[in-house]
Amino acid sequence: MVERKKKKATIKDVAGMAHVSIATASRVLSGSDYPVKEELKSAILAAAQKLDYQPNVFGQLLRGATNKQIGVVVPSISNPFYSQLFAAVQKVCMDQGYVPILYSSHSDRNMEQHYIDMMIHYRVAGTLLSLMGWEPGMCRRLEEAGIPCVLFDQPHEDPEVSSIDFDFYSGGKLAAEYLTGAGHREIVFATGSVDRPSRKKLLAGFQAGMELGGCSFGEEHLVVNHTVKGTGASAMKDYQCGQGLGEIILERPYLPDAVFAVNDMMAIGIIKKLETSGIHVPVDISVLGFDNVEFGEMIVPALTTISQSAYRTGELAAEILFESVTEGSRMKKKLMLEPVLVERDSVRRKHNKIRRNQ
Amino acid sequence: MVERKKKKATIKDVAGMAHVSIATASRVLSGSDYPVKEELKSAILAAAQKLDYQPNVFGQLLRGATNKQIGVVVPSISNPFYSQLFAAVQKVCMDQGYVPILYSSHSDRNMEQHYIDMMIHYRVAGTLLSLMGWEPGMCRRLEEAGIPCVLFDQPHEDPEVSSIDFDFYSGGKLAAEYLTGAGHREIVFATGSVDRPSRKKLLAGFQAGMELGGCSFGEEHLVVNHTVKGTGASAMKDYQCGQGLGEIILERPYLPDAVFAVNDMMAIGIIKKLETSGIHVPVDISVLGFDNVEFGEMIVPALTTISQSAYRTGELAAEILFESVTEGSRMKKKLMLEPVLVERDSVRRKHNKIRRNQ
DNA sequence: TTGAAAGCGCTAACAG
């Protein structure tokens, strides 16, 4: 049986060993610039060293120090979009001497609420949130507790809170324009439940883009797979949703020219289903994704997609959060990221001549 | 300008409003079963409600309560193996009323050390560690601080600490046996730097398996790609490493029958490089992965691999951790997970007859 | 059944 839990040295122990008061000990140990005689200073440092002294955070925190943790809520950690985003957040936090804490909500409103309570409880210095459910109250509670927050990923249109938004409407429009521009006419919009604000905007933009491209877009062009069992939006769930979408598409009387999927993992699921059914992408049908997840580049054919840079989003969100956290700025900022097309191999260019008839 | 940070109600406020002492207030608010007159109890609860009282964790923690957080250190969050593993950990922690905190070390020994210090600093209730660098001291510091830990993913052979190990040696052997058994003779072992304990064992097992399969394994069958710039083991890094590996293989005078990659992301990189060079998997060459990452199932061809179940690993690790955390068990446990082959589409079965000669 | 008070470890205001 090993020696049990030897008690940690406190500042009092250090002070004792160095024959000074705890006040002086505190002054040098907390790195204050308060003047202390060199002699004592080194004695204290030596004692601290010998005792392997480390300040008790809870003492400091109770005293009023700020908890240098940043709470981050995302729907799913296994979805590469969010893990890449988190990597960026981590980097920025690190540089600022903070440490991010990740909460995965599985897109469950209760969990989101639970984690927000948690963060208030631990008095984190700031929060980064991707919230599915959202009532104005949620962020207010954080603000009341003096915790700055910035929303990302899901647009919520609240002037009272900072956010880094992605222009989903333009994204949808760009998708439609690119696809029609490439000569496709019969284009399908493939998605899971259109429950999130992001998807609603994407769809609206897509419809607008189709019209601009001179294509009709009716009920029959909207392919929805509702059969996602349980809540949660893991990579696997989206992929499976995509597989289901692929099936639905295969069951149609005729294949569309192209399909636009609401995110990359779904697009990958669709491609997989098509390929294993002998339909080749992009020769038989084109598939366009959305997100620009790293994985998209790794598959064959490499996924053509619309980039909502996960890394950039995380970086920006963290940066504007720190403006509030460290500078105590009360200013609410709204940043809008524009979509960028990433052309790879999953969409075929039909080199369409000038649209003349049909 | 919005109302600023109204101070949170303390137990004193609640006691005041309910006209009781803070002692009695504490007794009911902390859910103790200490007897308190019903009348006062409800008055206190009502006051707490009205003031939106929430206990200050730091007070409780300073007082000696345990911090119900679990620290988890992994090399990379964007690698699906670890994000899946973490999902399992999260689930188990949740059920126990704890919350996991994720640290991504980028396989950097200094970071690992840094995060361990962090966890000691925050006096987490327990830790789950995948450590690249490892000296006996690392866990001892945790144990001294009274923080139980369990190692996973990287074997370290220390009887003083619990671990859930994967049998990498058997894994390597299984890989070689399967590949030779499928009729392949010229088989290559593809890897990044053989720096981690896990890879060394894998290689040793592979060599043994090759011998058992009656195949020679010499220098020329070991393909190493050292050109991984910087530290870190993100999914992307491994993938790129795989691409490099693919290139090396393509440059050889003749193509091997099969290649065994040290992890799935590398295998995917290899496949991608081969496919884009007109070499088809598995008709021209077979590729076997290792890890059984979800993503392997999503590509075409679906990746045949050896399963080191990320989810199961995380689940087990968390479970044996909680035996120490909640039951205060001092027992050190060593669990060993055996490899399982997951047959999909990236390895071709040559239907070899009984090995007779050669 | 209730309350007063000590003390967890730390920092800062104040007094020497």
Add this chain to the structure above:
DNA sequence: CTGTTAGCGCTTTCAA
């Protein structure tokens, strides 16, 4: 320059 002390919010003796 150094030390004494109050107090952050909480739980838990100990005394009433």
